[in-house]
Amino acid sequence: xxxxxxxxxxxxxxxxxxxxxxxxxxxxxxxxxxxxxxxxxxxxxxxxxxxxxxxxxxxxxxxxxxxxxxxxxxxxxxxxxxxxxxxxxxxxxxxxxxxxxxxxxxxxxxxxxxxxxxxxxxxxxxxxxxxxxxxxxxxxxxxxxxxxxxxxxxxxxxxxxxxxxxxxxxxxxxxxxxxxxxxxxxxxxxxxxxxxxxxxxxxxxxxxxxxxxxxxxxxxxxxxxxxxxxxxxxxxxxxxxxxxxxxxxxxxxxxxxxxxxxxxxxxxxxxxxxxxxxxxxxxxxxxxxxxxxxxxxxxxxxxxxxxxxxxxxxxxxxxxxxxxxxxxxxxxxxxxxxxxxxxxxxxxxxxxxxxxxxxxxxxxxxxxxxxxxxxxxxxxxxxxxxxxxxxxxxxxxxxxxxxxxxxxxxxxxxxxxxxxxxxxxxxxxxxxxxxxxxxxxxxxxxxxxxxxxxxxxxxxxxxxxxxxxxxxxxxxxxxxxxxxxxxxxxxxxxxxxxxxxxxxxxxxxxxxxxxxxxxxxxxxxxxxxxx
Numbered sequence: 001x002x003x004x005x006x007x008x009x010x011x012x013x014x015x016x017x018x019x020x021x022x023x024x025x026x027x028x029x030x031x032x033x034x035x036x037x038x039x040x041x042x043x044x045x046x047x048x049x050x051x052x053x054x055x056x057x058x059x060x061x062x063x064x065x066x067x068x069x070x071x072x073x074x075x076x077x078x079x080x081x082x083x084x085x086x087x088x089x090x091x092x093x094x095x096x097x098x099x100x101x102x103x104x105x106x107x108x109x110x111x112x113x114x115x116x117x118x119x120x121x122x123x124x125x126x127x128x129x130x131x132x133x134x135x136x137x138x139x140x141x142x143x144x145x146x147x148x149x150x151x152x153x154x155x156x157x158x159x160x161x162x163x164x165x166x167x168x169x170x171x172x173x174x175x176x177x178x179x180x181x182x183x184x185x186x187x188x189x190x191x192x193x194x195x196x197x198x199x200x201x202x203x204x205x206x207x208x209x210x211x212x213x214x215x216x217x218x219x220x221x222x223x224x225x226x227x228x229x230x231x232x233x234x235x236x237x238x239x240x241x242x243x244x245x246x247x248x249x250x251x252x253x254x255x256x257x258x259x260x261x262x263x264x265x266x267x268x269x270x271x272x273x274x275x276x277x278x279x280x281x282x283x284x285x286x287x288x289x290x291x292x293x294x295x296x297x298x299x300x301x302x303x304x305x306x307x308x309x310x311x312x313x314x315x316x317x318x319x320x321x322x323x324x325x326x327x328x329x330x331x332x333x334x335x336x337x338x339x340x341x342x343x344x345x346x347x348x349x350x351x352x353x354x355x356x357x358x359x360x361x362x363x364x365x366x367x368x369x370x371x372x373x374x375x376x377x378x379x380x381x382x383x384x385x386x387x388x389x390x391x392x393x394x395x396x397x398x399x400x401x402x403x404x405x406x407x408x409x410x411x412x413x414x415x416x417x418x419x420x421x422x423x424x425x426x427x428x429x430x431x432x433x434x435x436x437x438x439x440x441x442x443x444x445x446x447x448x449x450x451x452x453x454x455x456x457x458x459x460x461x462x463x464x465x466x467x468x469x470x471x472x473x474x475x476x477x478x479x480x481x482x483x484x485x486x487x488x489x490x491x492x493x494x495x496x497x498x499x500x501x502x503x504x505x506x507x508x509x510x511x512x513x514x515x516x517x518x519x520x521x522x523x524x525x526x527x528x529x530x531x
Contacts, residue, residue: 009223009237009248014154014499016244025151026160028219029144030167031212035103036137037171038178039205043130044069044298045179045348046198052340053194054123064123066465069298071127073461075134076141076454083139084447088229088440092147093221099139100213104206106133111203138454142446145434149442150222151243154499158370161431166363169422171208173360176352178204183344191340224500228439266441274505278436279445281491285379286429286453288481288488292386293421295460295474296414300354301347302464303414303471307400307407310346350411358415362422374496375428379489382424387482389416394475425485429453435495438504 047065055064079099086095106129113125144164152160179201186193220239227236234250241248264270296303304310370378392413393400400410429449437445467474495503 007223007227007233007236009227009233009240009250010499010501012244012246012248013151013223013240016153016246018153018156019244021243022152022160024215025148025219026163028212028215029148030164031208032100032103032140032144032167033165034167034171034174035107035205035209036140037168038175038208039103039107039133039137039202040072041172041297041351042175042179042201042205043072044301045175045351046201046344048301048347049194049198049340049344050123050126053198054120062465066461067127068123068130070458070461072130072134072137073294073454073457075131076138077134077451077458079135079138080141080447080451080454081138082135082447084142084443084445084450087143087146087443087447091221091225091230092143092150092443093219095139096143096147096219097213097216099136099143100209100216102136103133103140103209104213106130106136107206107209108203110205111199113199138447138450141430141450142434142443145430145446146443147219147222149431149434149500150224150439154497156371157435158375158431158496159367161434162363162367162370162427165427165430166360166367169355169360169363172355173352174208175201176348176355179348180345180352183341183348187339187341187345189341194340197341197344224439228506266444271441275437275441275445277491278493279448281488282429282433282436282445282449283452284488285425285485285492286433286449287456288485289383289421289425289429290453290457291460291463291481292390292417292478293426293460294457295464295478296417298461299464300351300414304350304407304411306471307410309350309407309411310343354411354415354418358419359422362419362424363427365419365423366427369423370427370431371496374494375432376489376492376494378423379425379428379432379492380486382420382422382426382428383482383485383489385420386417386424387479387486389413389420390475390479390482394472394479397472397475425489432492432495435500435503436492438506439500 047068050068051065083095083099109129110126110133113122113129145161148161148164149157182197182200186197220243221230221235223236223240226239227233237248237250264274301310366378373381393410400406433446433449434442463474463477467477493503500506
């Protein structure tokens with residue numbers, strides 16, 4: 001079946017030199033992920049303070065802690081589906097700023113939640129705004145991924161997208177630093193100041209999002225949306241000529257007409273035949289990855305309390321019963337001598353150490369090697385190594401709880417799980433859905449994949465709560481998730497070094513792209529570089 005000839009403007013994008021604008025796009029899109037990670041992970045760092053302030057009875061506080069952690073993750077699900085669909089229907093740029101404004105408003109509103117000082121309406125309104133914050137965070141995923149994939153050249157597309165996603169690592173580190181500095185500032189103050197600490201930490205998430213709003217509004221629409229969906233080749237050529245600092249002659253009007261066979265929809269048999277297995281692979285892999293990533297990340301403090309890295313319950317001795325692990329540490333079960341602000345600074349300090357020492361380097365490795373090794377190999381490597389390190393924690397689990405220096409070895413192995421999650425499926429599950437699907441369905445399919453992933457995140461948080469009496473069983477369940485991820489990764493094709501239209505079959509079969517033979521096309525004025 002004949003396909004379109006690739007448009008000249010899209011060829012120019014695929015083979016363009018790496019320029020300053022590419023790095024600006026990484027920062028502009030990446031600051032959304034910086035804020036996303038900050039907002040999602042700070043709540044787990046200050047949840048103890050909130051629970052202690054408003055739900056001091058231990059049993060109720062346990063459920064409230066889970067609710068506070070899960071509510072924003074739940075909001076990301078409709079956010080990814082809605083904004084992913086709108087990105088294909090209305091354009092990537094048109095609604096790109098909307099997600100950022102909603103993020104700013106809800107971050108600030110989370111700190112201004114109202115109610116009597118000891119009344120539960122504070123937590124109710126906090127959960128309300130956290131849900132809508134999750135909606136904005138969810139919307140940022142498909143839009144940022146799609147925009148970056150459609151701006152990048154094919155030679156370094158993976159590295160550019162991984163760099164955008166790596167900003168999540170910096171947001172994770174920032175969450176720990178802000179939490180640690182704020183709690184340290186109130187270290188010797190009255191417990192009545194607990195409200196100030198968690199409110200300041202949550203509200204700070206509005207700052208990076210607000211700083212990049214102006215630049216998001218100035219980004220032009222992607223050429224692939226303008227040419228292939230809006231079908232305005234002249235506008236696409238004009239926009240990209242300014243972006244790439246070159247002259248790109250507009251295409252003939254009939255050069256952008258799609259054949260009727262290529263106009264299949266998401267629920268059509270054609271989509272099922274061409275991309276059904278791809279969508280199944282991206283959704284399942286993202287689902288099982290998020291079960292592990294969020295359960296281990298958001299309850300890190302409880303796990304480290306169990307092995308003795310953090311101060312815990314009054315009856316905690318050398319060997320801690322696993323049933324104590326997931327109870328919120330700020331309950332009447334804590335020693336009266338425990339300084340809540342100091343404990344929070346200890347929690348945030350340990351979080352920062354894991355994020356800076358293991359999480360962030362994993363992102364750096366992904367940026368460096370994803371266009372060399374390939375997406376699929378890195379994803380398989382990540383799932384495999386996560387399995388190995390989780391087994392190293394699960395099989396000798398009782399040994400880790402003994403009263404010796406095993407707690408430091410536990411922390412190191414725990415950190416390696418996050419290293420290979422990021423140098424692995426946490427990065428690739430974000431990248432691959434933005435490459436496999438046609439332009440008119442790209443944002444929608446990425447949103448579907450991400451939404452299913454966040455369902456896994458919510459289930460992971462809930463599973464941690466229900467299996468808190470047997471963390472060893474949870475680890476073996478996470479191993480099973482990794483094995484499922486390995487199997488479904490095999491359904492996905494490698495996308496390294498190919499143009500988006502070549503991957504999706506939107507170019508004519510057998511078409512030879514210009515970059516293989518041309519350094520400077522004097523007739524068209526398109527400057528390209530050899531690959």
